[in-house]
Amino acid sequence: MRALLRKLGNLYIGLLGSRIRDEETGELLGRALIIVWRGRVHVVGFDGGVALKPVFCSQDKIRYWRQSVGFTRATAPDFPRLSPE
């Protein structure tokens, strides 16, 4: 039953979900339903298999009345070693 519901959900999101592109690279990350409810943005059924990071999008001109939130993806860590060899 659970698997069937998941299948139907995935089908629905595949048809009606928003395409989510990486705001930094333009890469298509997957699809999801984006629902705004009670001041929160809910990402439902994202099928891209990566961790999404919300980012405010850059704008080609200054706009005081609207800002957009998009997404980028988690990246691999690249920190130096701090422990002694």
Added chain:
Amino acid sequence: MTIHAPTVATVLLTHEPPAAVTRMVAHWLDHDPQQEIIVAYGGPEDHYSKLQVEHAVYVNDPELRTRDHPRERQSYLGVFAAAAPFLEKLGVSHVHLAEYDEIPLVPCLNARLLEVLSRENADVAGHRLNQVEGTGHPHLTYHRHDPAFMDYWDSISVRDDRRVVLSMLGCGSFWKVEAFLAVAKLRPPIRIYLELMLPTAAHHLGFRVRPFPDQDRFMAPEVPKRPEEFEAFRRQGALRIHPVKGYWSQADLHP
């Protein structure tokens, strides 16, 4: 100054019956006879007493025996703590942490893993490794609900930025022994799911954690693999694959 060649111990985590464990160990040794194999056994105690392998430890840790691993926050710290004395006794330089359903596909696997670690100048290399703070990673959002989670990293970190959280698969990670032993000593006050605990702990203790390039798709837990696909995966460049369930229980597959 004497320079010793690296020696690798593969810690094989399993709960399978003794006959399957014997086949598994023989297969791993066949692919790389130079390595030490330590079986970390999480199955029934009476099965453990019947294991016919050179090195084995019994992991008596309820935090390992979970069903819904992320929700119950499965931990490998018991595995690390049980294996640590063996690693020190054997004097190995590196540790490969493998689960029973991970199958090596190439000879001299450890030489290739050592090469990756050296190329990345890393202390730990893992699969599906990502820096996830500030993301919607479900394991992170679940853990972050408890303030003790971030407080713990703050309490152990030697780094300036103590908010960093990493995620990686538990299986197939490759460690310098110093990093493995340092993580083995940790006793966090809350249970932390192993996919967050292992890489984040190593990072905050000052070790350099890096991904295995181009191998993640061969280790994806949501894509089961079958023995008849081994050759195709090998041709695609897989060093090992995961998960292959039930492989060691099928005696006819292992002449």
